[in-house]
Amino acid sequence: MAEPLAVGDFVTRKSYDGDVIFKVxxxxxxxxxxxxxxxxxxxxxxxxxxxxxxxxxALLALRSLxxxxxxxx
Numbered sequence: 001m002a003e004p005l006a007v008g009d010f011v012t013r014k015s016y017d018g019d020v021i022f023k024v025x026x027x028x029x030x031x032x033x034x035x036x037x038x039x040x041x042x043x044x045x046x047x048x049x050x051x052x053x054x055x056x057x058a059l060l061a062l063r064s065l066x067x068x069x070x071x072x073x
Contacts, residue, residue, distance in 0.1 A: 003052065005032055010053040013045055021058050038065055 005011065005027050011034065012018035022034035022043065032050060034043045037058050 005047060005050065005052070010037065010055055010058040011050040012053055013043075013049050014051055015045075015049050018051060021053055021061055023058075037062065 005024050007024050007026060009024045011022050011024060011032075012020065013022070020039055020041065021037040023037055024032055025035050025042075026033040027047075030047050032045055032047055034045060036042070038061055
């Protein structure tokens with residue numbers, strides 16, 4: 001990963017084709033602890049497997065999920 005990661009950054013994993021948005025919980029050397037934004041999941045990953053996501057994309061995904069939940073009740 002080109003730019004350094006910080007706690008609070010949003011990322012996806014290259015090895016999983018960016019299917020889940022995570023929030024960085026901790027950074028320790030080349031290893032990062034992640035918490036799912038839309039899914040209840042924790043993971044760890046090497047920094048080389050991560051792609052930074054703009055906060056707006058994470059917010060858009062959350063809003064989309066909220067709309068879906070309202071429609072389906």
